[in-house]
Amino acid sequence: MRLLTAFLIGLLFGAGILIAGMSNPAKVLNFFDIAGTWDPSLAFVMGGALLVAVPGYRLVLGRPKPLFEQGFQLPDTKRIDLPLIAGSLTFGLGWGVAGFCPGGALPALGTGRTEVLMFVGALVTGLLLARYIRNLMQNNLQTA
């Protein structure tokens, strides 16, 4: 039952992303190209999502617990630190180069397009590389 609802929620998310145009790099890149072929559509994606999620989260998080679990899993860090900013800047730079973001690319995998497979392969490589770098840094800190 839990896996079925997760599947259906993933399906709703994926269909929304695809209808919105978030999986289309031409559209995504044009959003950021104010000096060129600007297409402001993506502002409506985030606007539409927040229009639902802001009151939705308010309603849901006001309840004692989710339907299927004992509690809500929310990040407890509040600090705006260097990894957050440097990582987000890096993500943005890469997004502007490739035109895909993770949430746009995952649903697009289902189209079987080679470009999407290449991007997701590179994304996974980047995630593993970053984990390796972090482990090296932590080991250095421990031995220093």
Place this chain on the structure above:
Amino acid sequence: MITEFTPLTSALGGMMVGLAATLLMALHGRIFGATGIVGGLLRPGDRNDWMMRAALLAGMVAAPTLLLVLTGKMPQIQVPVSTPAILIGGVVVGVGVFFGGGCTSGHGICGNARFSRRSIAATLTFMAGAFLSVFVMRHLIGA
């Protein structure tokens, strides 16, 4: 490459994404983050967590087929960049979202929806990064 301005379908799609994020929190108590889903699948830990992420991913990947059945055509994917740009950009995105702790879905929608200061800072930063790199790629380098 010029693309059509689609405020209605983009807002509709966005609302579906917002609803999916709300439902995942309401039923399963989780943030809907694409970075967390892929990252978690690469790190086998708790079996239930892993299966949950696999089910979310399977649903996402099934979405184009659902749209094909409902509308008779695959969603449009136009790639105006080169293969090296996809590969290099992909690795850079992977490193960035790992250290940044999320992407457009986790920070941009879920985090901002609960007014997390970290997510607002992350969103402003990655948007600025994307504006910057698109400007450099298209108007300075001309790629």
